[in-house]
Amino acid sequence: MSRLFDVRVRPLPEWLDWRRLLGPGAWVVDSGSGGGLEARADLERDAAADLAARLRNVGIGGYLLEVRIMPPLHRKDLRKAYTEEARRYRDGSVGFSRRGARVDEEGRWSLTPEAIALELGERAGGMRVIDACAGAGGNAIGFARAGCDVVAIELDPGRLAMARHNAKLYGVADRIDFVAGDARAILPDTKADLLFIDPPWGERYSKERVTIEELPPAGELLTGADHVPNRWLKLPPSFDPASLPGYDAEAVFGVGGGDERRVKFLLLRNR
Template sequence: MSPENRNTCPFGPQYQIYWDMRHALFSRFDQAQVDATGLYTMVPENHAMDMARRAGGGATLDLCSGIGAMSIAFARCGQQVTAVEIDPRRVAMARHNARLYEVADRIDFRAADATAESTLAALPDDIHTLFMDPPWGAGPGDYLKRPVTRLADLELAGLNLVDLTRRLPGREVMLRLPPNFDIGILADIPAEKIAYVSASGYLHWYYARMAREDFLQVPPRSGLEPMSPAARRGFVARHIP
């Protein structure tokens, strides 16, 4: 393949911006297995490692684990990871990618519906951190069609994330949330709160980590403007090169 062809996104022009930053997404991208959805939803490697280091305990449950970016980061930070992904093709990609980073032995990949009773019943009972990064929409930037992304917009199979958490093991909850999320619902919740921004100040996403019991008290909506000082109270801006 010519250098020019290598720099053209094989998934179409709508994904080109993500293709251009592919080596920031995975430093070993040239050997990785990636699909279009994985390309635009993947957490850049440096950011993934920064979030993963914050997990407490030694066992993490990664729901909607996709092609494995966050599961790999958690494993590289010493966690034993249970990774649940509904698409078996993406599970196969994640296993391959974990082998690239030599952490496949630390990740239990499961091709399963994260909301199914059979899946929930088979989860380890020693999970400490529950990481949730559910789909924000149906394609690149799809979430921006909503003025505000509410908690209800991030449901899995019709299950609110709070209700789903009641059925899951874990002592703490870690979330990655879109930049237009109704973060005012977290204003009165004790949590580690980070706004990941670019050097120019562009907001990429929000991160929050809190005790499971505190997340279960989160209201469905806040009534605050997402970018208002009241809504963003407690969030600290963080730039990762």
């Protein structure tokens, strides 16, 4: 019988689908000290190393995850797991699948994967949507493909041109009203059922904890959005929901073979 390792992971937010995050194993979950949940399981060597590599420097919900493995793994086991995790990272969810789509460097990091954007659109259920930080158009296109009418606002003319091009490529340009300008000024006079905010956060955000104040212009947009009944925000996995009272958090996982157990972002929705 192969050796088993005692693996413990904490702190896990109560709203997190921790089963999907942690993967196979006879996990036992209890309330952890200092808040959050602690999960424990006995795993074989490769599974323990895989989990350690996948959760290294990962923060969810305002806390950096801690992974404790006893007895400690050998360095060669961890090096092998890190290499495999890097390979999986390259096999993640696809941004735009259609040839000819245009994105810039920021879009390569921040674009909502096509399948996830479409799923969000389907959840919107045909509402009229304001996409306040449209970027290259990934979210706006997902909403439009699901039957929503969209107002896509973007401050950068070059990125708005990309969004127009990509919307035509997906055959939904007629469902999207492209608006150049600052959403903070445009939003108060624009009517909609749903405000969607995906502030630019790229790869530069803190992997341990991010607050709403650190994600401009999200906070300012919310202050002028009382006339929109539904408000959704796409925020980094490490975002602390406590910094945005009145909103419920949901962890959105990848859909590709390499990131199906990786939290891509948090979806915050007003109650």
